[in-house]
């Protein structure tokens with residue numbers, strides 16, 4: 001999920017699929033027990049010596065504990081300003097002029113069409 005720098009409503013705000021499909025894992029020190037203002041550590045679990053993941057991402061029906069709302073309708077990340085780098089760099093398809101196969105795959109898993117270039121700017 002990424003921030004809105006475009007002139008249409010941000011597609012991620014009516015999606016959230018990637019936050020309930022991929023496991024968001026990251027270097028442990030991104031959590032706020034090591035980095036003030038980082039990912040709330042109580043919303044994570046230790047994966048191994050080096051990495052943590054968001055809670056809720058294990059099992060057959062993953063959904064990040066920080067994801068609020070209804071997938072495919074209206075969602076937001078409750079720790080948006082504190083989300084991990086893995087979340088910050090995940091680019092929705094066509095936001096930067098290129099498709100993202102992982103975005104498309106997550107949306108497909110939730111029955112959502114892939115984004116199109118025209119989802120990002122008026123008149124396209």
Ligand code: SF4
Nearest residue numbers: 012015016018092103
């Ligand atoms: S799957 Fe793509 S459109 Fe949906 S929230 Fe993630 S990045 Fe945004």
Ligand code: SF4
Nearest residue numbers: 019064066067077087
């Ligand atoms: S922390 Fe936020 S952006 Fe990252 S997976 Fe969870 S809900 Fe999505």
